[in-house]
Amino acid sequence: MTTATVTGIGVAAPTGVGLAAYWSATVAGKGAIDVIGAYDASGYPSRLAGEVRDLDAVERVPKKLRPQTDHMTHMALVAAEEALADAGIDPLAWPEYEMGVITANSAGGTVFGQRELQKLWTRGPLHVSAYMSVAWFYAATTGQLSIRHQMRGPCGVLAADQAGGLDALGQARRVLRGGTRMVLAGGTDAPMSPAGLTAQIATRLLSRSDDPARAYLPFDSAAGGFVPAEGGAMMTVEDAAAARGRGVRGYGVIAGYAATFDPPPGSARPPALGRAIVRALADAGVRPDEVDVVLADAAGVPALDRAEADALRGVFGPRGVPVTAPKTTTGRMYAGAGPLDVVTALLAIRDGVIPPTVNVAEPAPEYQLDLVCGAARPARLATALVLARGHGGFNSAVVVRGPDR
Amino acid sequence: MSTRRAVVTGMGVVAPGEPGSKAFWDMMTSGRTATRPISLFDAAGFRCRIAAECDFDPALSGLTPQEIRRMDRAAQFAVVAAREALADSGLGDGEVDPDRVAVAIGNAVGNTTKMEQEYVVVSDGGRRWLTDWTYAVPHSYQFMVPSSVATEVAWLVGAEGPATVVSTGCTSGLDALGHAMQLIAEGTADVVIAGATEAPVSPITVACFDALKATTPNNADPAGACRPFDRDRDGIVLGEGSAVFVVEEAGHARRREARVHADLVGYASRANAYHMTGLKADGREMAEAIRAALRQARITPAEVDYVNAHGSGTRQNDRHETAAVKASLGGHAYRVPMSSIKSMVGHSLGAIGSIEIAASILAITHDVVPPTANLHHRDPECDLDYVPVHAREHPVDVVLSVGSGFGGFQTAVLVAAPGRVAA
Numbered sequence: 001m002t003t004a005t006v007t008g009i010g011v012a013a014p015t016g017v018g019l020a021a022y023w024s025a026t027v028a029g030k031g032a033i034d035v036i037g038a039y040d041a042s043g044y045p046s047r048l049a050g051e052v053r054d055l056d057a058v059e060r061v062p063k064k065l066r067p068q069t070d071h072m073t074h075m076a077l078v079a080a081e082e083a084l085a086d087a088g089i090d091p092l093a094w095p096e097y098e099m100g101v102i103t104a105n106s107a108g109g110t111v112f113g114q115r116e117l118q119k120l121w122t123r124g125p126l127h128v129s130a131y132m133s134v135a136w137f138y139a140a141t142t143g144q145l146s147i148r149h150q151m152r153g154p155c156g157v158l159a160a161d162q163a164g165g166l167d168a169l170g171q172a173r174r175v176l177r178g179g180t181r182m183v184l185a186g187g188t189d190a191p192m193s194p195a196g197l198t199a200q201i202a203t204r205l206l207s208r209s210d211d212p213a214r215a216y217l218p219f220d221s222a223a224g225g226f227v228p229a230e231g232g233a234m235m236t237v238e239d240a241a242a243a244r245g246r247g248v249r250g251y252g253v254i255a256g257y258a259a260t261f262d263p264p265p266g267s268a269r270p271p272a273l274g275r276a277i278v279r280a281l282a283d284a285g286v287r288p289d290e291v292d293v294v295l296a297d298a299a300g301v302p303a304l305d306r307a308e309a310d311a312l313r314g315v316f317g318p319r320g321v322p323v324t325a326p327k328t329t330t331g332r333m334y335a336g337a338g339p340l341d342v343v344t345a346l347l348a349i350r351d352g353v354i355p356p357t358v359n360v361a362e363p364a365p366e367y368q369l370d371l372v373c374g375a376a377r378p379a380r381l382a383t384a385l386v387l388a389r390g391h392g393g394f395n396s397a398v399v400v401r402g403p404d405r
Numbered sequence: 406m407s408t409r410r411a412v413v414t415g416m417g418v419v420a421p422g423e424p425g426s427k428a429f430w431d432m433m434t435s436g437r438t439a440t441r442p443i444s445l446f447d448a449a450g451f452r453c454r455i456a457a458e459c460d461f462d463p464a465l466s467g468l469t470p471q472e473i474r475r476m477d478r479a480a481q482f483a484v485v486a487a488r489e490a491l492a493d494s495g496l497g498d499g500e501v502d503p504d505r506v507a508v509a510i511g512n513a514v515g516n517t518t519k520m521e522q523e524y525v526v527v528s529d530g531g532r533r534w535l536t537d538w539t540y541a542v543p544h545s546y547q548f549m550v551p552s553s554v555a556t557e558v559a560w561l562v563g564a565e566g567p568a569t570v571v572s573t574g575c576t577s578g579l580d581a582l583g584h585a586m587q588l589i590a591e592g593t594a595d596v597v598i599a600g601a602t603e604a605p606v607s608p609i610t611v612a613c614f615d616a617l618k619a620t621t622p623n624n625a626d627p628a629g630a631c632r633p634f635d636r637d638r639d640g641i642v643l644g645e646g647s648a649v650f651v652v653e654e655a656g657h658a659r660r661r662e663a664r665v666h667a668d669l670v671g672y673a674s675r676a677n678a679y680h681m682t683g684l685k686a687d688g689r690e691m692a693e694a695i696r697a698a699l700r701q702a703r704i705t706p707a708e709v710d711y712v713n714a715h716g717s718g719t720r721q722n723d724r725h726e727t728a729a730v731k732a733s734l735g736g737h738a739y740r741v742p743m744s745s746i747k748s749m750v751g752h753s754l755g756a757i758g759s760i761e762i763a764a765s766i767l768a769i770t771h772d773v774v775p776p777t778a779n780l781h782h783r784d785p786e787c788d789l790d791y792v793p794v795h796a797r798e799h800p801v802d803v804v805l806s807v808g809s810g811f812g813g814f815q816t817a818v819l820v821a822a823p824g825r826v827a828a
Contacts, residue, residue: 121531143812
């Protein structure tokens with residue numbers, strides 16, 4: 001049986017570009033939520049975001065590719081390069097059809113898209129860039145990664161809003177089981193153009209606070225929405241035995257995965273997040289009491305926080321497992337969030353430390369959560385559960401374990 | 406290996422022309438084309454001003470005023486097609502555990518029409534870079550993300566298994582079915598509502614293709630504009646539409662005595678890692694995808710009765726695809742009929758792969774191969790049997806459908822008559 005092992009990691013997050021910078025900020029609980037800097041957001045009711053500012057595209061993205069690609073793809077190119085180097089993989093030396101690329105995406109290249117829409121509507125169709133079609137569409141990142149690294153195996157793109165990032169890792173595991181040797185998988189998202197922000201505000205799920213320390217408070221009784229973000233992570237995923245064969249132990253294993261969808265609004269049936277958890281644990285062959293930490297979806301919206309707390313209590317019992325939301329340091333980054341949380345879980349297992357949920361002093365008592373607040377908590381960790389939910393009813397769960405001995 | 410096989414027990418189509426799978430097949434066999442001057446917006450000033458449009462009225466198709474308001478045309482197509490597929494499958498309410506029902510919808514450019522209309526309002530006609538959030542409608546976000554199409558289909562059928570949009574550009578409609586096959590084979594679902602939808606006939610998408618000079622400039626002859634494999638072809642014609650299937654585990658279908666339209670027996674996708682829009686003439690990676698799909702299905706090239714081509718209507722595609730079919734099917738390539746229905750219904754990007762699977766299944770059902778319309782002067786570089794102009798009676802048990810598109814993705818799907826390929 002194939003064991004999907006993460007052998008290389010690359011990160012582009014508001015709190016750090018590069019795994020080392022991201023991880024030290026995450027353990028320290030150092031946040032990067034700030035007033036939007038890409039444009040003057042003072043006219044919007046939601047003005048905070050997690051922006052990836054430390055990525056120097058001029059330095060890190062090949063000159064020819066820069067004008068053909070959106071910020072979302074720039075982040076993926078940089079993260080993928082880091083992941084491949086980290087894994088010690090030179091793709092040009094690997095069999096071309098045995099490398100695949102699977103990414104998740106939520107809204108396409110919103111900045112590139114808005115710029116070209118503006119040209120079309122103010123100057124006319126002849127002014128639209130020939131790169132528009134391939135820069136903004138949801139498959140842009142997978143296509144560019146495949147070309148850049150000469151990966152000709154199975155490629156894919158999944159869109160399930162914020163849940164999609166975990167689905168991409170589940171799909172990567174499927175592709176490995178189909179005989180592909182390595183899959184470059186993950187997601188980076190950049191939905192923060194003014195038009196993108198406008199559409200997000202319409203959901204009424206965004207926080208309207210101006211205080212970075214009080215704007216995104218998942219599971220807090222003062223929760224009032226979330227702060228959006230850009231970023232994500234890319235990973236190389238290989239079969240454990242094959243990786244060991246080339247002397248690589250990896251960070252850990254994608255041991256279980258499941259996705260479910262909530263019943264339609266107004267249905268008498270219960271929400272489906274709990275079933276995603278149960279199925280992912282069963283898929284991993286793990287009992288609830290063997291889970292050492294949960295990285296929550298952490299919507300920061302009271303009804304959604306309650307639904308997640310209910311699901312966790314249903315599976316693990318009241319305060320049955322440590323829960324954390326390191327994304328309180330970054331904001332919610334849509335399709336990039338799941339892969340980044342999986343990275344966080346793998347590093348937490350490696351270093352024996354649960355990164356904190358920042359800005360939340362204590363969770364609302366009725367949730368009965370053991371939320372790791374304030375500071376990191378040292379712990380012996382072998383198994384972690386990562387959750388993600390997407391707008392409209394998507395639920396995904398991934399179980400990760402440390403590397404096989 | 407897995408013995409769980411995927412079969413198609415329901416089919417729904419919204420294609421250019423009248424909606425419904427019957428109207429679709431009538432068009433396929435008549436050789437008529439649905440390409441015409443764009444009516445969905447004023448295309449004056451655009452290089453290409455024609456498209457293959459659906460004669461689609463959402464209210465007449467059974468959508469409620471609220472559904473019409475909250476869904477883009479792409480989602481509306483998908484829901485109407487899914488409804489037809491569900492009725493066709495005979496699956497009754499409560500007959501399947503919702504946990505065992507999944508959704509996989511292919512789509513390349515999302516809810517682009519509504520997204521653009523919303524953009525125009527909040528940007529005040531493009532004048533404001535800092536868009537005015539007070540003008541945003543409540544469903545703006547659903548128009549910005551493609552995943553809302555999967556949400557609508559999941560709500561329609563009450564699916565509580567995994568739901569996703571598969572978005573690999575122009576191969577999305579084939580890859581969504583490949584995804585469904587995987588979900589069935591691995592045991593995640595017993596029923597997958599799988600297919601694809603696209604409604605790209607909006608100013609921004611038409612402008613995108615103008616900018617690439619990928620679409621035909623032949624505005625004078627809309628009906629004859631899409632001419633795959635013809636020496637005079639000069640570009641693609643955009644289309645729109647949806648095809649959705651009830652894909653079911655074979656034993657599950659047997660136990661409820663469902664009628665099976667066809668079996669999904671092979672799927673593979675490869676990337677050319679060459680160019681986001683360009684194709685090399687050798688068709689190497691598409692050939693590899695075809696070979697991998699044949700291996701998975703344990704089918705020999707000689708068993709393929711019909712090749713449903715990508716046939717987008719560009720010279721680079723025609724050469725690429727012809728080479729790929731020759732390289733993968735060998736001498737049989739010269740004997741097997743191969744046609745492009747894009748000549749009649751245009752290229753509906755992420756949706757067309759599923760619409761082509763609908764045509765492939767109907768070819769099996771009726772033992773008729775749809776033609777390549779407008780093919781009057783075969784390109785000398787293309788020397789296969791492209792079934793010009795007229796549909797052809799021909800025994801069809803096994804169909805190879807291929808797709809190729811932006812990002813360099815190449816996909817092959819094999820569809821077979823029920824029980825034709827041993828489990």
